[in-house]
Amino acid sequence: MPERYSPENYEPSRADKANNLNNRLNKFATKHLGRHGRLMFYILFEISGTWSAKQGIEKFPIIGEVLRSATAQAYEKGINRDIQPLADSLRQEVGTALIDYLENMHIIREWSGNRKIKAEGEDRKVHVTGFESLAVNNQQISAVMEQTIPKFLEENTYSISFEQNLLMSSEYNLEEKNADGVADYSTKEIKISATKSFSASRIINSTLLHEIWHNSDWYGARSVPTEERLRLLQDIIQRVKSPDRYKSDYVESINNPDKQKELQYKATEYFAEVGSKVLTNEIYTIPKADRDLFRAYIKKHDPNFDWAKANRRRSEIVQPKQKSKRKVHSAK
Ligand SMILES: [Zn+2]
Numbered sequence: 001m002p003e004r005y006s007p008e009n010y011e012p013s014r015a016d017k018a019n020n021l022n023n024r025l026n027k028f029a030t031k032h033l034g035r036h037g038r039l040m041f042y043i044l045f046e047i048s049g050t051w052s053a054k055q056g057i058e059k060f061p062i063i064g065e066v067l068r069s070a071t072a073q074a075y076e077k078g079i080n081r082d083i084q085p086l087a088d089s090l091r092q093e094v095g096t097a098l099i100d101y102l103e104n105m106h107i108i109r110e111w112s113g114n115r116k117i118k119a120e121g122e123d124r125k126v127h128v129t130g131f132e133s134l135a136v137n138n139q140q141i142s143a144v145m146e147q148t149i150p151k152f153l154e155e156n157t158y159s160i161s162f163e164q165n166l167l168m169s170s171e172y173n174l175e176e177k178n179a180d181g182v183a184d185y186s187t188k189e190i191k192i193s194a195t196k197s198f199s200a201s202r203i204i205n206s207t208l209l210h211e212i213w214h215n216s217d218w219y220g221a222r223s224v225p226t227e228e229r230l231r232l233l234q235d236i237i238q239r240v241k242s243p244d245r246y247k248s249d250y251v252e253s254i255n256n257p258d259k260q261k262e263l264q265y266k267a268t269e270y271f272a273e274v275g276s277k278v279l280t281n282e283i284y285t286i287p288k289a290d291r292d293l294f295r296a297y298i299k300k301h302d303p304n305f306d307w308a309k310a311n312r313r314r315s316e317i318v319q320p321k322q323k324s325k326r327k328v329h330s331a332k
Contacts, residue, residue: 068096068100070100070104071087071100071103071104074103074104080103080226082227083103083226083227083230086227086230086231086234087099087103087230089234090230090233090234090237093237093260093263094233094237094260094261094263094264094267095258095260095261095264098264099230102218102219102226102229102230102233103226103230105222105226105229125142125146126142126145126146126154126157126158126159126160127158127159127160127161128141128142128145128159128160128161129159129160129161129162130161130162130163131162131192131203133196134162134194134196134198134203135194135196135198135199135200135203136200136203136204136318140200140204140317140318140320141160141204141208143317144204144208144314144317144318145157145160145212147310147313147314147317148279148310148311148313148314148317149209149212149279149310150298150301150302150305151301151302151305152216152221152301152302153212153213153215153216154212156188156212156215156216156220156221157188157190157212157215158187158188158189159188159189159190160189160190160191160192160208161189161190161191161192162191162192162193162194163191163192163193164193165178165193166178166179166180166181166182166191166192166193167179169265171256171261171265172254172255172256172265172269173254173255173256174250174253174254175253178193179193180192180193180194180202180206180207181193181207181208181210181211182211183211183212183214183215183220183272185214185215185217185219185220186219188215188220190208190211190212190215192207192208192211194207200318200319201318201319204314204317204318205276205280205282205314205318206276209275209276209279209280210272210273210275210276211272212276213271213272213275213276214268214271214272217232217233217268217271217272218230218232218233219268224301232297233267235293236267236270236271236293237263237267239270239274239287239289239290239293240263240266240267240270241263242289244287244289245270245287245290246270246273246274246277246285246286246287246290248269248270248273248274250269250273251266251269251270251273254266254269274286274290274294275294278290278291278294278295279307279310279311279314280311280314281311283307
């Protein structure tokens, strides 16, 4: 188990630090910069990649303001007008900030030219580092990525590295403060934390498969059209609210005084949690409505994905067959 949280070992999470920084920058920008200055300010942040736009839009109201005006202008020009009713109904559910961001990702993508998003023809191998002393090594993780998951999930991952002491988002208000993994959808980097006692199956099936789905959700799947990303979000929100949802202890314990944010966070984690299970034998613990949703999403973006073959292969990689040390008695 990861080291338990206590006030003595608590360090501010990246989100907490970003929040403090954002508040200070927000004051500065509001006081000293005009509308165009603030827009440039935001673009610079996006390009710097030091802080994700997702945190940014939640913590930095100017970004929301700029995006809301971009949304309004797009509607006026007829862009996205056909999905306006869907977008507006989602605004009621999870708030305007997320939906404004999702509707304007095409602009943000152009601004974010130096992000580590793989271009067509670029080496598609995922960079895997740091797992030498754990129950799985770098080669096994690379093999899982190359041979056992839908292609688009692999393509939406830039790197997977080991890092100690990862923390849960403080926005989730969970008792457990340590995270086994984090995914940054904007840089496509995945970090995994584990100790020597963690089994290969825990690292691969519980943590890695969960994190890779984050990079292909409504935030992460940048190549998926806006309408499909919004519909995906809507479908998952319906599942999260449905009485026959998959009841994950983790997702169920997320809470936030802002109920729109809480629903947003639950949807994000529900998607990754259920997504990881539908790739493994645990698919049979997942309600049919969720299985159907994920099967359709996978089929659309990787029609050739062979679940059974991939699942068998992953089992072989996670638990390599014991090589016999001595000659086996010849069978008669
Ligand atoms: Zn997660």
